[in-house]
Amino acid sequence: MTTKLFGEPVRRREDARLITGQGRFLDDLGANALAAAFVRSPHAHARIRDVDVSAALDVEGLVAIYTWEDLPGLIAEPLPLLIPHPALTHGRTGHALARDVVRHVGEPVVMVVAADRYVAEDACALIEVDYELLKPVVGVEEAAEAVNLVHADVPGNIGAHLVQEVHSAAGTSAREAIEAAPHTLAFRLDIERSASMPLEGRGVYARWDADDESLRVYSSTQTSTSVRMAVAAKLGLALPKVEVIAPDVGGGFGVKIVHPWPEEILVPWAARLLGREVKWTEDRREHFISSAHERAQVHHVRVGFDDDGRVLGLDVNILHDHGAYTPYGIIVPIITSTQLVGPYKIGAYRVEFTSIYTNTVQVTPYRGAGRPQGVFCMERTMDRIAAHLGRDRTEVRAANFIQPGEFPYDQGMTFQDGRPLIYDSGDYPESLRMLKELIGWDSFPATKAEAAAEGRTIGIGVGCYVEGTGVGPYEGGHVQITSDGRVHVSTGLTSQGQGHETVFAQIAATELGVPIERVSVVTGDTRRFGYAVGTFASRAAVMSGNAIALACRKVRDKALKVAADALEADPRDLEITDGVVHVAGAPSASIPLATVAVLSNPLRYAFDQEAQRATQFAGPSSDDRPPVEDGEEPGMEGRDYYSPIRSTFASGMHAAIVETDPLTAEIKILRYVVVHDCGKLINPMIVEGQIHGGVGQGVGGALYEKMAYDEHGQLLNASFMDFLMPYATEVPRIETAHLETPSPLNPLGVKGAGEAGVIPVSAVVAAAIEDAEGITIDRMPISPSDLYSLRTDTRLRKIQ
C-alpha cells in the first residue's frame, strides 16, 4: 500500500532546501536588522567598579549601549531557575547583564546595538570596564574545599546535595551489603568537560510591530514555546502579543534547551524600545565562553559482589561541577545517579551527589546528559569485577542483567521527570548475544594473539546502557486537511536536524492514508502550535510522534463520519487509500478527502467551485439538525496531546576494537559496533543517522574533547583550532544492528533514539584501551600523551 510509510527509510523532506542553500537559519533572517554585540567579562571572578562608555559614543553607526542599570523591571532581575528541586537548596542564576559581580569569563556586561556587527564590535572595543579582581574558584575538588566562594551567600560552594538509597529486597542498605560481600573494590573515576558545540551557535532576531503592538522573535532554540512565555513575562507583554519561531536550527545537542538566554530577553527588549529590528548572532568564541558545557564529574565508587560477579551493593559518591550558575537545576547529576544502574539488577544501591559552584561556564545537559558519566561508572565497575574474578567481561554483565520476563522493572528511584524509574521493556540478553556475534567477541583472544605476534597491540571493550527517553509532561499535535486535500501537521516542539518534518509526515500519511507528498509539517512555531515543552531527552518521536498520531486518528474518525453521510454508508465500512475515502471492497463508492474537507465546513459563501458543494442550497440537508452538530466543530481538523505516565526506556550495547601504537601511543578505533533498541523504528535511515552522529560525538568525548581551564578560570582552548572535535578521519565506520522491543506505554510503540549513540562510547573505548594495554583506565578523555604518561607511570611503579 502506497501510504504505509511508518517504518520505511523515507528520504528526508528537509533536504531539498538545505542542499540548495535555501535553508533559513537565524542569521539568514533579518537582512535589515540592527546588530547587537556584547562586552563580556575577561575575568572569571571580579567586581564591576565602573563602566565607561564615553569613548564608544562617537562610533559612527552606533545606536545604543546598555548596562544592567538601564534594564527595567523584571529584565533587571535574575534569570529564571528553570527546574527547581528540593535538593537544590542554593540555586543561583545570572542576570541578563552582569550586576556588580561577574562569575565566569564570558558573562555579558554591556550590550551594544549598531548598524552592523562590525560597528557594534568597534564600539564594544572602546568600552572600558573597571574590574576589581576576586579570587577565582576553578576545579570541582578545589571548589569543594571552599577556600574561596563563587557566590558570597552560598556556603561551601554547594548548590545541591542529594542522596538516593535503594535497599535490597531483604532490606539491606548498600553499605551493609558491600561490607558483607565476598569481594569488594573501591576506586575513583573522572570525566572531563566537553560541550554540545553545534556548528551553528545561538542567535536571536526580534521585530517589534508598533502598529500591532506585537513582538515576533526568532531564536535558534530547542524550545520556542517556553522562550515565548519567558519573553512575554520578562517584557510584561500579553502572551498573545508575542510569537516565537525556531527557524532552521544548525544543531542543538542540548545547549539550546536552556532559556531564556540573556540575549533572548535583551534583543526583543531593545527591538521594542528602539522600534527597530535587532539581531544577535553568536560567534564561536562567545559560544565557548558564554553558553554552557557539560560532563565534568568525579566519581568515587565502592562495590561489593559475589563469586559470579553479581553486584550485591553499589555506593557511588559524585562531585558535580555545575559552573557559575544553575539555570537548568540539577538534572545532569540526577540523570547520572539514576541511569547509572543501566540494564542491571543491583542488590542495594546508594548514590550521593554534591553539586558545586565554580567560576566557569554553567553546566547544562549535552546529548547524553549525565548518562555517559553514569555508564562510565557502571561499565568500568563491571570490568573491574570481571578482572578481579578472572571472568569474561560479558559474562559478568549477563549475570547482572534484568531478564526479559521481569518487565516492568522498578529500579526504586525517582527519575529526572519526577516519576518512578520503572523500565517498560527490553531484551538485554538478546542485545548482548547480537553484539558479541557482530564484533566476534568469542574469537577475539585469537585475533589479539595474532596481532601480538605481528607486534601490534589491540584490545576489545564493551558497554551497555539504558536510556530513559520521551520524558513528559506532554506534547501536542494539530492536523488539518484543507479543501485542496493537503494535510497540514504542526507540533510545538522544535527541530535541530532530527528529520522531524519527514518522520512526522510518515506518521500522518500512514494514519490518514494519504500520499506523503500532500503532508507538510511545521515544528517550533508558536503561531501554529502554542503548547509544547521542547526537544530534549530523546523525546520528539515519542512525544510529538504519538500526539500527531492521536490527532490524525481524530481527524480520520471525523473524515469517515462526513464521508459516510455523503456516501450513505456505515463509517465502519470505510477505508482511506491514497487520499480517497471508499467503501472497503467497493472502490467505486468513494469520495476524495479534499471533498470531505469541503463538506466538513458548512459555508454560506463559495470561495471557489469546489466550495460550492458546502453552501446552504447545494444539496440535501436535514431540517431537524443544525449544520454543525452538537459537539462537532467545522473543518477537517483535530488536535490531541500525548502525556505519558512515565518515560520509556531504550537500551543498547556497543563494542569496539582499538589499536594502540607501541611507540607513539596513538589510539585508533579499528571497529565500532552498535546494537540498539529504540522500540519500533519510524524511519530506520534516520535512526541510523542519529546513532552515527552520537557515536561521532562520543568518540570526540572519549579521545579528543575537553575544556582546558587554567587556574585563573581562563578557557585556554576556546576555538576550533584548540578544542578538538572529530573530523571524518577520527570517526570509525560504525556497524549497527537493531532490536525492536516495542514500548507498551505509547500507541506507536516507539522509544527515543537521539542520544543513544553518544552514551557508552567513553566506557567502551576506555575498556578497549585497557584490554590492549593492560593499564587501568579511570579517566576520560584520553589522549596519546595521556596514554604515554600512563605507560611510563606503570613502568616506574613496576620497577619500584
Add this chain to the structure above:
Amino acid sequence: MSETTGAHRAHAVTLTVNGVLHQVTVPARRLLSDCLRHDLGLTGTHVGCEHGVCGACTVLLDGEPIRSCLTFAVTVDGHEITTVEGLAEGGALSPVQRAFTECHGLQCGFCTPGFLCTVTAFLRDNRTPTDEEVLEAVSGNLCRCTGYQNIIKAVHRAAEIQAEESG
C-alpha cells in the same frame, strides 16, 4: 554611514557569483562570507567558526575551494565565485547534491554547503577516487551531526552518479 578613510574606506568590488556579475562597495575589512551573505543576500554559505577550521563557509574561488571567512571581499575583485546556490545547474540538482540526500549525508544542514562545495571541486578533479582519497577530501570540514559515515557514502555515490551520467 560609510567612512572614507583608513580601514573603513569603501572599495568597489566586482564579483561574478554563480555566473551573475555583482558590483558591491565594501570596507576593506569586509569578509567574503559576510559580503556573500549580507551584501548579496546569498545566505546559503554558512559561518561556523570564523577562524577557518570548520569549513562551513567553503565556496569555490575560480573553481577551487576556499574559506570565505578567511578571505577579504576586496581581495577577490574580478574573480569568479561559486556558492551552494550555484551548484544546481538549470534547476537540476548536481550529482553531489543528489547523493547527499540519497545517502542521508546531512542532518541539521548547517555544515552541508561547505561539504557540497568541497566535494564538487574534489570530484571534478578526481572522478574515480579511492576510499582514502575521499576521506582525505572531506577531512577539512567539521560536521557535528552525522558522524561522517553517510557523508563518505555520499561522496562515493556522487562519483558513481557522475560516472553514470557522463556516459
